[in-house]
Amino acid sequence: MAQFSDQVILITGASSGIGRALALELAPRRPKLVLAARDAQRLEDAAATCLRLGAETLAVPTDVTVEEQCGELIARAIKRFGRLDALVNNAGRAMWARFDELTDLAVMEEIMRLNYLGSVYCTHFALTHLKQSCGLIVAVASVSGLLGAPLLSGYVASKHAVIGFYESLRIELAGSGVGVTIVAPDFVQSEILSRAVDAKGQRLNKSPLDQKKLMTAEACARRIVKAMGRRERLVLTSARSKWARWGKLLAPKLVDWIAAAAVQGDY
Numbered sequence: 001m002a003q004f005s006d007q008v009i010l011i012t013g014a015s016s017g018i019g020r021a022l023a024l025e026l027a028p029r030r031p032k033l034v035l036a037a038r039d040a041q042r043l044e045d046a047a048a049t050c051l052r053l054g055a056e057t058l059a060v061p062t063d064v065t066v067e068e069q070c071g072e073l074i075a076r077a078i079k080r081f082g083r084l085d086a087l088v089n090n091a092g093r094a095m096w097a098r099f100d101e102l103t104d105l106a107v108m109e110e111i112m113r114l115n116y117l118g119s120v121y122c123t124h125f126a127l128t129h130l131k132q133s134c135g136l137i138v139a140v141a142s143v144s145g146l147l148g149a150p151l152l153s154g155y156v157a158s159k160h161a162v163i164g165f166y167e168s169l170r171i172e173l174a175g176s177g178v179g180v181t182i183v184a185p186d187f188v189q190s191e192i193l194s195r196a197v198d199a200k201g202q203r204l205n206k207s208p209l210d211q212k213k214l215m216t217a218e219a220c221a222r223r224i225v226k227a228m229g230r231r232e233r234l235v236l237t238s239a240r241s242k243w244a245r246w247g248k249l250l251a252p253k254l255v256d257w258i259a260a261a262a263v264q265g266d267y
């Protein structure tokens, strides 16, 4: 419990799903939590719950696709708490459409701007402070950032970009004291699928997968906290993703089949 006490931890996408669960999982360890997302009310709700659980909190409504807002977010965190020990780049969104059926390409750009550039912007503004604290960067990517998955091509591409960026940054930061933990979850219960857009750019409003069959956001958050404590390099959350990582070299067609079955909820 003492491990995160008084540490300043900034989490983007903290208003729902994995980000909110992570904030709540960390809160009893008495950190100073900076919570960011666009929805100010939901962010305040998350902050109030974390406060009750033992954390000091600062909620900063932020759209991480806007570079200036990311700079302001980090500046607000430093102004309030004077340091930054961990940055968790978690804000993200998905799509649910075949590429050859897309009628509006905007989603490809929007997803890349949020999932990839949003993380890059926050990391850029946080890096000086993380070097001072020998801190930690956590990139919440996806197992799809290591493989392929149908209906998610733009999302998968953005997560490949995230993983490539942080793998490279880790090498650049060797000797600086700053750690990089990449989290690559399999499907997790959250709002990401119901918020995903279809081929016409319309929000699904309903998860295409049975959420009850997926890992809970709380279990995912517990795994992330463990990885943060150990400064792990890469976190995979399911047996099939651990297998698929190696299976891709040995039996790539089988891994493609598993990915196709996974989005149908069949495997």
Ligand SMILES: NC(=O)c1ccc[n+]([C@@H]2O[C@H](COP(=O)([O-])OP(=O)(O)OC[C@H]3O[C@@H](n4cnc5c(N)ncnc54)[C@H](OP(=O)(O)O)[C@@H]3O)[C@@H](O)[C@H]2O)c1
Pocket (backbone or CB within 6 Å): 012, 013, 014, 015, 016, 017, 018, 019, 036, 037, 038, 039, 040, 042, 062, 063, 064, 065, 089, 090, 091, 092, 093, 114, 115, 140, 141, 142, 143, 184, 185, 186, 187, 188, 189, 190, 191, 192, 193, 195
């Ligand atoms: N759930 C899964 O199956 C799964 C699997 C692998 C990886 N992941 C990754 O886990 C991360 C969290 O997703 P989740 O599953 O917890 O989804 P979620 O429940 O939809 O949460 C997404 C969070 O991102 C925030 N967000 C969205 N657009 C934003 C923006 N422009 N600026 C700032 N914040 C923004 C949302 O808050 P606002 O709308 O208030 O801004 C929300 O807090 C994502 O990076 C996702 O790719 C999820």
